[in-house]
Amino acid sequence: MTTRGKLAARAPARDGAEPLGLAIDTTFDDTSVALLRGRRGLLASLTLSQFADHAEFGGVVPERASRKHLEVIHPLLDRALAQAGGERGPLPLAALDYVAVSNLPGLLGSILVGMTVAKSLAWLLERPLIGINHIEAHPYANFLVHGELPFPLVHLVAAGGHTVLIHQTDHFRWRIVGRSVDDAAGECVDKVAKLFGHPMPGGPAVDRLALAHAPGPYPFPRPMLSEPNLDFSFSGLKTAMLYFLRDRGLADAGRLGSQGASLPAAEEGPVLAAFFAAIADVLVGKTLRAARELGAPAVTVSGGLAASGRLRQVFQAACREAGVELYFPPPSLCTDNAAMVACLAAYRFEAGRVDDLTLEGYPNLPL
């Protein structure tokens, strides 16, 4: 750590109030800003989804995401300060005790926008800068709403590009014990939804059908469920669906997602419910295996896919049967948000674990 990049921990006058943190997350296509008092006093949590901006491309265009982040980040920050201040007027930036930002993993160009704004604020305000691993932060959506949870914990993080199992023995003491080796679960659901002609992101549409229909008698595989490890693989399940549709003359295997398939309406629900049951079985099976092997009495589920009502039902039933405690954040804190980043940052600030101005951004999740 270089001396020249170090930041002062000059604290504002707080009159006994708990520390006030600002968190920024621009790791993917959502611009998120949150203001948090202490560990759980969420004063503002705003996310500007760029979804419509990328719709015409059928997926996120990294350069477009980076451009949009720069356009909206200051207006979003101003709005968050106004919301947090309420009737007394916008909170002044000088009231902040620290500035946190997700610096991995994600689209590097996007990360750099949020990180540069956060660094500039930390330097100008003479406050500590805290770089946060976005994947480590996801489970903190649970700490934010449920309070302190008993360690050791197993966390399933089913976020857009990553499905990981984390074993956590204390704050800042955690390791990844399982991860997706190809498509993440959410990615697989989105791609299959696209095969059925549902607009991106297709997760919510698949979830609605899985909630409304019993799974039909379709033999979709449970990839890697019986393998003696905690890793995931979902690309084979996506391919199984492709072959299933192709065998019915409904999809051209060479043109994945180019044409929405058209099953008889009565069949689509049971087919997608069966597909989602395969996803849920693998996620639940691996998470409970991790809890058993690692001696964790409680598990948390977070990330975009954790917003799924059907996944919640399956987890609740399985955890009740296994005698394992289960925690989910509310759906609004499952998808990308800066509130979870702020919550983890609050623990980091209290522990004095802060960064300096030479903080780097990384696209990948370290092994």
Place this chain on the structure above:
Amino acid sequence: VSARGKRAGGAAPRPEPSDAPPAPIAGAGLNALAIDTTSDVLSLALHKAGRPAGSVYDAIGRRTTQEILPRIDALLRGAGLAPEALDVLVVARGPGSFTGTRIGLAVALTMARVTGRPLVGVDTLQLLAAQGAPKEGSVFHALLNCARDEVYHARFTWRAGLPVMEGEIALRRIGTVAPEIGEAPVVLRRFAPPASGTQPGAEAAFAALRPLPLRHPRPDGERLLTLGLSRFLADPHGSWAPVAPIYLKSEAFRTWRPGP
């Protein structure tokens, strides 16, 4: 304790721009900072009370995001200035490296947001053009080659010691624009001349350009600061629109096609 904590000098209270007397600003001498991260060079320049008070011109490649704030901090500290003591901020707004341009803009916009000081954006082609000093009234061209045979191009006339852009900046192919430029002198900057050749004819087209003799060998922060201050002083109490980056290339540039 950080360097920032020990910094000498401070922000003297000053009137809001709209309350300030209009005339004496130029004469009083301004504190001003210029930031250019549009290429692989980190370029900074600082004026204290109207006089040069330090600069940076370093090819730091992809380390811009790590280097920029410590280097700005050191520059200001060396001159005994707090960020709040700056009167004007100047930033290069592109075209150039997309990510680099955004890093400079993110720093400059945040500094302007926190300090409440005006931020002036300057185009990179204007900056290239300011390296030359041709005869009054003469016409010349500035070209910036960022990738392959593509060039950002603009035409300038030298007036009263400054390059004045005629028309607009356009993204062209060197093979198309070189014949149009003909014998007129050019200021050319190339980010990364290709090691293993380029599109057929492009190198020949670059080689055929007639370079303008340069008074300043580099498009450095001092040039940027001069241009920014000239814009600011022309309208010191004007309302400064938010500075936005100039990309001139579609974000979905994998499918980008050159115009006619």
